[in-house]
Amino acid sequence: MSVSGAPVQTVRERPAKALAARLRSVSLATSMPYVYVVVLGFVIYLLSPEIINGPGAVDVRFSAAVPLAFVAFGQTLAMFTRGIDLAVGGLISTVTAILATTAADSWGTLVLLLVALVALGAVAGLINGVAIALTGLQPFIVTLATWSIWGGVALLILPQEGGAAPVDLTTLVLGNIVGIPKSVWIFVVLFALWLWLRDTRLVGDLRAIGSDEARARLIGVPIRRRKVQCYMLSGIFAALAGIWIAGQTGSGAPNAGDPFILSSVAAVVIGGTSIFGGTGSAAASIAGALAFLMIPDLISAVELSSFWSVFFQGALLIVAVTASSIAMQLRARRSGS
Numbered sequence: 001m002s003v004s005g006a007p008v009q010t011v012r013e014r015p016a017k018a019l020a021a022r023l024r025s026v027s028l029a030t031s032m033p034y035v036y037v038v039v040l041g042f043v044i045y046l047l048s049p050e051i052i053n054g055p056g057a058v059d060v061r062f063s064a065a066v067p068l069a070f071v072a073f074g075q076t077l078a079m080f081t082r083g084i085d086l087a088v089g090g091l092i093s094t095v096t097a098i099l100a101t102t103a104a105d106s107w108g109t110l111v112l113l114l115v116a117l118v119a120l121g122a123v124a125g126l127i128n129g130v131a132i133a134l135t136g137l138q139p140f141i142v143t144l145a146t147w148s149i150w151g152g153v154a155l156l157i158l159p160q161e162g163g164a165a166p167v168d169l170t171t172l173v174l175g176n177i178v179g180i181p182k183s184v185w186i187f188v189v190l191f192a193l194w195l196w197l198r199d200t201r202l203v204g205d206l207r208a209i210g211s212d213e214a215r216a217r218l219i220g221v222p223i224r225r226r227k228v229q230c231y232m233l234s235g236i237f238a239a240l241a242g243i244w245i246a247g248q249t250g251s252g253a254p255n256a257g258d259p260f261i262l263s264s265v266a267a268v269v270i271g272g273t274s275i276f277g278g279t280g281s282a283a284a285s286i287a288g289a290l291a292f293l294m295i296p297d298l299i300s301a302v303e304l305s306s307f308w309s310v311f312f313q314g315a316l317l318i319v320a321v322t323a324s325s326i327a328m329q330l331r332a333r334r335s336g337s
Contacts (some may be wrong), residue, residue: 032320033271033287040294048301062183063174065293067092067241069190071260072267072285074234079268080206081227082213082277083132083139088238088264090150091124092257095242097154100163100252110168118239124150125235129217129228147261154254165246173247186244187286194282206230210277229322266313267292270320291316 044054047328071088077084095117104110124146131142177185197203205226208216238257245256271288273280295316296309 019062031204031272031284033284033291035289036316036320037287037294040291044294044297044301047298051171051297051301055102059176059181060185061293061297062181062187065290066183066244066265067193068260068263068289068293069187069286070237070241070244071264072271072289073190073194073282074237075264075268076271076273076280076282076285077203077206077230078139078234079210079265079275080277080280081139081202081209081230083227083230084143084265085125085128085231085234085238086140086143086233086261087124087128087146087150087259088241089129089148089257089259090152090154090261091121091235092183092242092245093154093252094150094157094257095239096165096249096252096256097158097163097254098252099165099169099243099246101158102166104166105166106169110166110172113166114243115171118123119237121235121237121242122232123235124238125232126228128235129231132231133224133227151255151258154256158252158254161251161256163252165250165252168274169243169247170250173244179192190286191283194286198281198283202226202229207278210274210279212278239271263292264289266317272320275321288320 018320046182051057071092074088075085098117099113104113128139128143128146131137131146132139135142172308175182204214205221209223209226210223238260240249240262242257246252266287267282268285269275269288270291271281271285273285292313295306295313296306299306299309299312
């Protein structure tokens with residue numbers, strides 16, 4: 001049917017057109033990490049199937065990736081604003097040190113301890129956010145300083161690797177729920193969280209700040225509040241990563257979080273988030289974390305020295321940055337035409 005010669009859009013057509021618009025809006029940069037994961041997984045399976053489908057292989061790989069996924073999620077929010085959060089390294093170390101040296105003999109005590117540690121992450125992020133928002137200092141400088149501070153706190157609490165995390169924490173982290181590893185459920189929850197969060201005003205404002213902070217201020221975006229909120233969330237995710245590491249290893253270390261500083265930035269960049277802010281996806285960053293951690297498995301499958309893991313992780317990062325640059329140029333050409 002039509003009215004005045006114009007076709008009437010049926011109810012069935014509307015969802016299809018909305019889906020088509022959504023698919024067209026997916027950028028090359030944010031779709032590539034999923035391609036990396038599929039291709040790497042396929043190659044690893046061809047070379048050494050037991051790495052993919054061996055007993056407990058799924059749980060082992062996802063458990064190892066959970067902390068990086070947590071940190072990458074929070075790092076993505078910071079990078080939306082053209083920022084970065086280096087303090088995650090010291091905060092993770094502090095959380096694992098506290099858990100390795102604090103007795104929690106009951107579930108009630110453990111829950112209170114975990115809530116306190118998540119609150120500690122929020123406070124650490126609050127300090128970063130306030131310092132960045134109120135002083136105008138570069139996020140790199142502020143979070144570098146707080147990384148050093150939290151690293152010193154971790155050394156004070158636990159001078160060397162060791163201690164013993166609560167047994168109930170290990171029980172909480174490891175194992176299955178309805179036959180599916182808890183680590184896999186964590187990834188499901190993180191993806192679902194992003195699906196809800198991506199269309200909120202918070203994420204829209206963070207992207208606006210990273211795209212053009214002066215313009216964002218003119219249209220009424222609460223710049224300072226949003227920066228504080230994004231660094232608080234990054235601190236919370238870092239604390240969750242520290243909790244997972246302590247539960248997984250059963251111990252703590254004063255430098256447990258240091259490897260996650262650069263690897264989280266790498267995961268976010270591999271996930272297609274621009275280092276210049278404004279664009280990206282936390283879900284793609286999680287996929288980037290998986291791809292980044294699959295490189296050592298690929299190296300193991302081809303029986304090469306572990307040196308090549310670092311080499312190819314760097315190569316993957318270069319490919320990701322190149323893809324991101326090409327995507328930005330294509331968007332610029334489309335907007336200019």
